[in-house]
Amino acid sequence: MPLIVYGHAFSSYTWKVLIALHENATPFEFRQVGPDQPANTTEWLQRWPLRKFPLLVDGERQVVETSIIIEYLQQAHPGPVQLIPEEAALALEVRFMDRFFDLHVMDAAQHAVNGALSGDATKRSEGLALSAEKLERAYGWLETRLAGMTWATGEAFTLADCAAAPSLFYADWVHRIGEPYPVLRGYRARLLARPSVARAVDGARPYRALFPLGAPERD
Structure with missing residues (x-):
């Protein structure tokens, strides 16, 4: 089965x-x-x-x-791509970055989405402001953290990158990753070019009208 x-x-x-x-x-x-x-x-x-x-x-x-x-x-169901390293210290780094993207990027972006879904103009404005504040902090930290790295924890694509791809995809729609963050912008671009990520992006295209803030004309 x-x-x-x-x-x-x-x-x-x-x-x-x-x-x-x-x-x-x-x-x-x-x-x-x-x-x-x-x-x-x-x-x-x-x-x-x-x-x-x-x-x-x-x-x-x-x-x-x-x-x-x-x-x-x-x-x-193991495959050729090991998404969590066997070495304990490396695995801990991967798990930490996985949690960072879920808790400090995706959850931060969700404030704006929830505000828009409420249908209330004040809640929409407040949600966008809170998302922007939290995402700016996350972007700034990631800009330094990712310097010199291909993927979230080094040269290997891992669980952390599985979390980063959707987090940064939607976060950038909520609050654009600006010019001060070239490292982070480059990382997001590499993620979107990865075949596994591109497949997920393409599968979601028919549903972009569901994005309550209005899906931007990019990606």
């Missing part, structure tokens, strides 16, 4: 897992969740009533939370 992934093609956290799967050409069946796919949505809610995706199903086993899913894939 193939692996099954429940999620949505426009979801940043779904991307994170899809990128890991694409990196190793791991076979899987994607079951999109949404109003236009009621059967998939019903199955997903029965399996995971906390209403969060993605959800990975491997036979009788269900795995949730993106970082855990990717670690599970490396253990149960």
Whole structure:
């Protein structure tokens, strides 16, 4: 039985897992969740009533939370690209950067998205301002942290980059990564050129109208 992934093609956290799967050409069946796919949505809610995706199903086993899913894939369905290093100190760096992108980039961008989804002009303005403040701090730190590196923790593409790709993709839509951050801008460009990431970006193109702040004419 193939692996099954429940999620949505426009979801940043779904991307994170899809990128890991694409990196190793791991076979899987994607079951999109949404109003236009009621059967998939019903199955997903029965399996995971906390209403969060993605959800990975491997036979009788269900795995949730993106970082855990990717670690599970490396253990149960390893491929040529090792997304978490075996060496403990390197693995810790990868896990730290994974959490940084999720907690300090993606979550920061989400304030603006939530404000826009509220339909309230004040909440929209406040959400954008809070996102800009938090993202500027994150961008500044990353500009120094990533200097001299090809990927988030060095020369190897890892779990951290799986997290970085959707985080920086959408964060740049919320609050543009400006000219003062050439290192970070270059890193984002390398991510988007990576075949596994480009595949996720292309799969989400039909849904750009869902972005509540208005999807920019780029990427």
